[in-house]
Amino acid sequence: MLLQVTGLEAGYGEKQVLYGISLTIADQEIVSLIGHNGAGKSTALKSIVGLIPPRRGQILFSDEDLTSAPPSLKLARGIYHLPQEYFLFNDLTVRENLEVSSFTMSGQSLFESRLGKVFDYFPVLGARKNQLAGTLSGGERRMLGIGMGLLRQPKLLMLDEPSSGLSPVLFQKVAGIIQDINREMGTAVLLVEQNVKVAFKLSKRVFVMKAGRMILEETGEKLLQRGQWWELF
């Protein structure tokens, strides 16, 4: 297993949001985490990456205990977290955003070639590389966010609701790119999504959360076959 999370509890101050959740992701696997808003999905991601310190539980990454590791260490080990919002530097250009993303990367000489790869996946970013990130459209912003992650060539890419702010057509495109990245670069993906149909199609396995707890683990295929999912929310 690439990522093994067991019994994770976390919250903000006196507010407890996660009441002990567990999930696993294998190498190169695409896994989804779904649930109603406020179920704790974003908190789960933030807790795994270390933005919110876990209160209980364990996080193992490639068999290394990273439970209390700060975000910088998790990044160095290969976990890239793309938050749902405020994930860009609005006052910097597209290219500068990517530059800053690579600042703590070891192997600075690889930057230009990796940058080229990002522009291959997202040509629109290449076209707008000198444009301020704050002026990009919703879809372009999301692509830049993913691009910033791609640059680091992570082992695990954690995406928090990449569909928000995107039209269905655009999200289809982004979903396709996520699949390409997974296939070509071997990156595992943990996807938090509201657009469950696409999530089920993409993912090998799906974890369902409700009110801070994990209520179901199922394969994407079986869930797709259900046809309707109101009781999961």
Next chain:
Amino acid sequence: MDYVYHILILVIMYAILVQSLNLIMGYVGVISMGHAVFSGIGAYTAAILSIHLGSNFLIGLAVGFVFSGLVGALLALPSLRVRDEYLIVFTVGFQMVVFEFMLTARGITQGQGGIPGIPPAELLGISFHTPLRFLPLLAVMGLICFAIAWRVTHSPFGRVLKAIREDESACRALGKNTLFFKVLVFGLSGGLAAITGSLMAHYISFISPFSFTIEVSVFIIVMVVLGGEANFWGPIMGAAILMGITEALRFVPGASNYIDAAREIFYGLILMFLMIFRPQGILPEYSKRSKKIPIPKELLSRENGAADPDGIKRTPGRFQEENQEPILEIQGLSKSFGGLQAVAEASLKLFPGDITGLIGPNGCGKTTLFNMANGFMEPDQGAVYVRGKAVTGLAPYKLVTEGLARSWQDVRVFKEMTVLDNVMVARPNQIGENLFLLFLRPGRVAREERENYRAALEYLQLVGLLDKAGQLAGSLSNAEQKLVAIARLLATECPILFLDEPTAALDIDSVERVIQLIQEIAFRKDKTILLVEHNLDVVRGLVKKAYFMSEGKILAEGEPAKLMADPKLAEVYFGID
């Protein structure tokens, strides 16, 4: 002995000055860097009036009080609408502008040299020109000023001030015109500071701009912070300690030449270290301790959260006749943010006694719609009617008067206030919040307080927190804080309640408790409720009817079961292929 009287006089004068600053810093919670010049305004007014018009010192005092109060209020008006940092900038600017004026407007203030020869205070033939004589006069004036400050802070008005300091938006959502409160307090604070200046002018017989420099403003701040903000005795303690140290320094051999510099080093270091080690000051805020709340016997004997077992099993919403008039109507509300249409022509109706839901996928615009309807965001187009009256674009505090109140997704209880105070501050139409009536009608104010006290306790009993009434709201668990917020909302007596994700971040048992409580409120208290929720279990269990939104538009309305059976809505909620 004269020396001792002189020290006492200085201590009392500073205590009044510091108490006046405490009103702003401790209670409203903003830093004012220009307090010295309010004192200066009082001093110059006193000097000019007594010398040029020969009027009695009391007249100069009163004019100074009013003039300085007005200046304070006027300064506050624009400053308090912007970020906190701007207030520092504006008050520093105010300090320096007035100081510059005192130095440069020689025609009025006689510039750098100051104004000598101010006649001593005189009343009924007695001239208060020695320290021994002046002390009792000052003591009386001090007592009056302290009494005013005491009355203001230990009153419904003071309670609102504390709530403003804790969370201004939440306070506005309870129906308080917070800007008005802040402006009043600034004015009162300025006025009280002017009294000090006035008295000082008559005592020392000479004033100059150099008595009202920014260093003096800082000195006053240190005294407030040292004694303990928002504590009534704090200013007196702070003034006594720092004046004591200043005078003690005089006795250090050779120090007399450097007394000013030494004093500044001393209080600068005190301020710096105080912030690191004990920012709350020496005396803790009195009201921060848990209180024992006397509870009337009848309430104790009633069951906690008197539940109506039938009511809980009842179908959501009350039965009512058709053709009833909506109590709230939203027509065609729209809002766009720089090209992005967040809400497009949304309309909905709330009927009396119903629980209605507002659901939809993330980013569908329900939060924007919710905020436009409760005054926290202005719509680009459209209208909101409460009981037929147009209330579009009204400020939140005005909407509460019209009968609409909201809760917050992140709860926002006033953490440093007791649970009881949290509920009491929400009570409407408190005459104790009127600064003038507070002093002119103490009997009515007291009677109203007793009534509100009882009402607040009843609401706490309804939500099952009667035994926690005296505890600080911040010490309660998240679930309990949500219950406090509900009691607080009920206390506004508004018939229409907007609940923003009331079960967010709650564990399953607490979610159940909140669902039951909301049902009970709607049924027994006859409230109309609009609920934004993501947890569909809650929606299924509570609402009679729901509006389904997507991409800013209301796509459908109806019973939850019906909505969830609609394949088109499922596509929207779960994503299209």
Next chain:
Amino acid sequence: MLIAQLLVQGLITASFYALAGVTWGIIYRTTLTFHFSHQLVFTIAGYTAALLTAELKLHFIFAFFCSIATAIALGCSIDAFLYRRLREMGATKATTFLSSLGFATAGTAIVLLLFSSNPRSIKGFPAKTLSIGDVFFTTADVAMVAISLISVGLLLLFLRKSRYGKVIRAVGSNREMARNLGLDINKVYLLVYAIGSGLFGVAAFLFTLKNVAYPTMGVFPFFMSFTAVFLGGINSIAGHALAGFILGMAENLGMIILPGEYKIMIAYGILFIVILIKPEGLLGSKRG
């Protein structure tokens, strides 16, 4: 006074305020700390230059670099030992401001105690009065305009083009994301305090060259620096420079209309009016 002379005075003051503005601006914009002790950095730098040239008879260019070094040392120490500690304790902005205020007050008084209020000046600088037509100015004035504007230009260039400049801008733009990407926020803050303090040291040197060093010399320049920042818009360093420039010109041209020295009233009047109309400042934008 001749309009041309006022324009030249204006240019001199404007350049100085523009520099003062960006020095505090870069600190505030990146850290959002109301760094009140900035005024002390100015004072210490000015005294360093004056004392080194007057007492130790060192060359004024050497003294120039020493005052920058002292400024950087003081500014960074305040962040490393005071502000960082308060950050780790989770202190509120108000608490940090008050602590900074305390330090500045105590520090200024210590300077007063050590050096008394007798002003010191920089010795050994070739001070000459020059003129173009009816307009007079000194070599110190030329130094002030040239070095101030060059410094502002270099700073803007640094922020725009260099790697570290981009990192500083990133932290100022979205600190959480910067943290998320593994950047050491404390180190970035230290860098920002070094740059801001160092440049304010330059300003102090230029100021002392023109005037003298005295204990409260930092008060007014500091005051103008944060006024320029709020006037120009917190987000935009170029805005700080522009606002400082406008304030400097207005102060001098204002003498045409107003009798006497109403410098602060003019500055405040402008700030007040602009904030009322556009609270984000001249070149500012609503913070996202």
